[in-house]
Amino acid sequence: MDLTYTDEERDFRARLREWLAKTLPELPARPSPDDWPGRRAYDLGWQRRLYEAGYAGLHWPVDAGGRGATPTQHLIFLEETERAGAPYVGANFVGLLHAGPTIAAEGTAAQRARWLPPVLRGDEVWCQGFSEPDAGSDLASLRTRAVRDGDDYVITGSKIWTSHAEVADWCELLVRTDPEAPKHRGISWLAMPMDAPGVTVRPLRTLAGSTEFAEVFLDEVRVPVADRVGAENDGWRVTMVTLSFERGTAFVGEVVACRRTLGELARTAKANGRWDDPALRRRLGRLYGEFGALWRLTQWNVSEAERSAGGVPGIGGSVFKLAYSHARQELYDAAAEVLGAASLSLEEEWTLDRLSSLSYTIAAGTSQIQRNIVAERILGLPKGR
Amino acid sequence: MDLTYTDEERDFRARLREWLAKTLPELPARPSPDDWPGRRAYDLGWQRRLYEAGYAGLHWPVDAGGRGATPTQHLIFLEETERAGAPYVGANFVGLLHAGPTIAAEGTAAQRARWLPPVLRGDEVWCQGFSEPDAGSDLASLRTRAVRDGDDYVITGSKIWTSHAEVADWCELLVRTDPEAPKHRGISWLAMPMDAPGVTVRPLRTLAGSTEFAEVFLDEVRVPVADRVGAENDGWRVTMVTLSFERGTAFVGEVVACRRTLGELARTAKANGRWDDPALRRRLGRLYGEFGALWRLTQWNVSEAERSAGGVPGIGGSVFKLAYSHARQELYDAAAEVLGAASLSLEEEWTLDRLSSLSYTIAAGTSQIQRNIVAERILGLPKGR
């Protein structure tokens, strides 16, 4: 059990820290949350700087243009960028963390050459078209149809919960190519240009009042068959391969951020006098302990990933996500207790965070689905009839 | 919305209180928990006093020898006897609250004449043979077989969780008389004498270290067909009718007892200094509020029962039981916090209560089963496939 870093890792951290200290002050002002073109430009600008400094695609394989970094280096990268207050991956999220790795693993040489470099360089933005209004937890029941017509698929349907749809160049799209097959076996993975005729984007307002997500409506959109990644009807497997790319690092930045928030909460409580209430103080103490443990669990998962072929399976992530999403919602409830009635004001940043956190037990697999996964795939309990 | 009592009810309470004040000091010393014959004698003695004072079978119909009291009078009776520290119903529980009401509702005139008066007078003790080792939550899957042989049933099988089996005269027994029928339709209700050849009682030790329950093994026990109550194979319905006898009063004494315990906890915490911890103090304050609400919910259920035909359905009781069993377990956890390390000693009575309370979310329908009932029968949610 070793929690120390190698000389090489320490060196990596030091150089990164130095680069961040030099680079972050040079960044332009952050755009407002409603300024989608501004956000795209800002996020791509940050990606270009990473690219130029040699940090782009850190965790991608070298043959895909990445740096082939170890999971531990990736952890250090995510930890240090969050600590330094560097920009979030933002518009580059799908390209760097999902569509890109999928193409790297399953794409042809031509597909890799076409799509990967622009992601790394910060030239193109990807979005994700997986979820559908009627296929939430049951993602594989998606109904967006793709019908072969010569060298094209003709696609009709709708997608939901798509981030950055307004400013994306490409969409990684799951479509049903065989409606007769069992639901997991009739799905294909396509790269769809967002400016194709028939694509309509409608912003979707969340309960936090923001429009971080959109609905994407597809009306006879044509996508060349050549832009399918993987075999026809093999899209479910294709999209699952990227899970192994994450290698335990999925929530590194968020855990670091939560630990910082806890410190701010303690300071605020000390300042407004609520720290003197032992019940509140102990509640914060307990959360500090829990997020400390979640940080260690992240290091554990990264250690596992680093030494095992293929990285951490998705199921290990379910244990983490269950504990983390609950702890993070509890964090913002504690924040509301620290603030008292001021928690009713959106001018306190934690209030907006509290609203956003309501999705943690729902998005990317509800806690109910995660518990099924843990019970059936880790503990081996039988499926219900 | 009226929480006041009528003059008649107030008078009933006053006379009862007076009688209790006079009678309780005359009672003999309580027997030790392990002294089953002593407990039987004590409990039957108490029942005889109730009988002589006109309180026996308070809630039974008049034509069954009872007093035909209203649910409100029954509530007052249970509240006052608990407050005064009167003996618990004890060995008379099954006779007065389950087997007796079943016979009153479904028995023939001869059966009523044979079995009801001895229960009211405190002459005979009944026990319950429903649960089986392999039929817990799924009670209707019981497998104890009864085969017709002339004028007798010949019974083989085993029962579990039987209270007072060591000292009971009769057992209300559910047996399978038609193994081919759907599980709820092949069950019959029999009155079995506990001294019949082939009946073996083995004490069952609980995690609290006590032997409040027993297993009952039946090896070709003969019970006359004439001692079946209700039609053959109709036993499931027969046994369900008694639920309506309870009329919202099932937990009256226990809620009163919990409220008294909370007061004792507060005094103890004040004495040992832990009351100064706001977190613990508020925890007790919250419990005080919850048990106050549970007392009002009891009054609500009794009010419902008093004005509706057939009394409160079992499903209303599910809401109460879910809230109550959780609150009562929480009560003893709070008691452990008040006691600190002393909670590890069995010499503190709350420690034994804490152990016993572990059964509340399991016995008489687990909380999981209760939630199914609430969801399906009250809220109308669909059954799972």
Add this chain to the structure above:
Amino acid sequence: MDFRPTEDQRALRAGVRALLAGRYGREALRASVDTGVAVDRGLWRELGEAGFFALRLPESEGGVGLGLPEAVLVFEEAGRALVPGPLVATHLAAGVVPGAAAGTAVVTAFDLGGDLVAHLGEADAVLGAAGLPDGEPVRAADPLTPLHRVAPHRVPRRGDVGAYVAEGALLTAALQVGSALRTVELAVRHAGEREQFGQPIGAFQAVKHLCAQMLVRAEVARTAVYAAAVTGGAGEVAAAKLLADGAAVDNARDCLQVHGGMGFTWEADVHLHLKRAWVRAEQWRTAAEAEELLAEELLDSAG
């Protein structure tokens, strides 16, 4: 003893429910959200005419002459319908602030325990305060509870509103119970309609049990509120607020969980229940205050 509402009380509740269904149904609610106008003066007057504010004023003073039990029943309905505005403060102001009883005046209160006050911009008066203080508008999490921050010296002292705290807490608890019951209905309806994995999600035990616990919370809280209305006991009022706050907040969250992604959208009503429940939990008496009050009464009663 008959704890259940009388026929008259049930009729009163049904009347208010019918009034609100016609006058403040889902479309009206969403229109308020879209326009950001919380208090509809017309509705306020109609509520006034229906006796919502004058309910407990003696008939000799032009009121309806009813009591707290009737009041909690009608407030439960307002909570169910998510009627915005300072309903509790205006009700408490009936007979004190001119126009409150009739619903021609909108009266708010410093019920958030500090310098924040709700609905100041829409109010004609503030309960227990002399005149309308100036306030800086503050962006509010609940779109139908606008907030202002007031200079500390304009915040009334505790004593000026102390007389209203218990009744304010109880009526607010009744609003919470209405919301808690409503979110059970919303969750159950969604769970019965939404299909995933080939069956309604309400057939899955995990969803079923969430809904069952929601009902348990709501029913226990409702009983506490009714009992406090009947007895007026200080501890019972505190318990009512404590349990109703918990039921409203927890039920809204569970309702959101049952709704999944759909519950996270602005279009679903779930978030309106949750945000309002958060507001009400801060009003008049917080959980910590209620627990301390209960602890004190417990110790007194234990002698």
Add this chain to the structure above:
Amino acid sequence: MDFRPTEDQRALRAGVRALLAGRYGREALRASVDTGVAVDRGLWRELGEAGFFALRLPESEGGVGLGLPEAVLVFEEAGRALVPGPLVATHLAAGVVPGAAAGTAVVTAFDLGGDLVAHLGEADAVLGAAGLPDGEPVRAADPLTPLHRVAPHRVPRRGDVGAYVAEGALLTAALQVGSALRTVELAVRHAGEREQFGQPIGAFQAVKHLCAQMLVRAEVARTAVYAAAVTGGAGEVAAAKLLADGAAVDNARDCLQVHGGMGFTWEADVHLHLKRAWVRAEQWRTAAEAEELLAEELLDSAG
């Protein structure tokens, strides 16, 4: 960084597991319960010979020369097997009290924060105390943790055992984690075997989700314990105890719930895990103490 146990550490753990499986399996455990003899001197010596107590004593002093990471792994195994006796105190006494390292002495400690002490009647010494005090036997809830009450003037002052508190808390946390992992196994095994309503109860989502949350609790606590063993940080040790206490107690209760009536019997092992978890939760550092320590560190770290 490789947080996972090394091959040597895994071998050590496997060795202890094998030793305990052979020497203190289920039959031995139930025999202890039946006889009421918690400390088996023979087993104690065998544990001593295997290095259980001398594990962290330098080789120069006849110890094994290993560290806290190795210690928490072997204590986890002891917790899993429910080995009774003052394992932690005797381990801490190695090198201090003669015979402790070798397992020829049984050493207990005043780790319950008051005048109660466990295993006094079976102990040769009390850590940090001069001589063996007299004590009145007290009936104990855990059949394998006999208790005595000692005259207040014989209770060592806090300072006399203060040096042992952090390590005592951490090793106790490791015992809790072993128990928490074991109750997951017991629950899963029962849920897979027990049939109700025509299927294994583990096929019901309600049971499934109880088991899943048990694993989550145990894994988070285990990670906290391992991390605290590696870093030795005061906050991490407090977090380890806090989370491990919660995992052991809550898992035992959920395990009991999964077992239904069977779990309520003396014959099932569930109650032994629960009662021992309650004892350990009171030892060395309670939840409130751990939370206060963590709060302090949080505030310090926030600057």
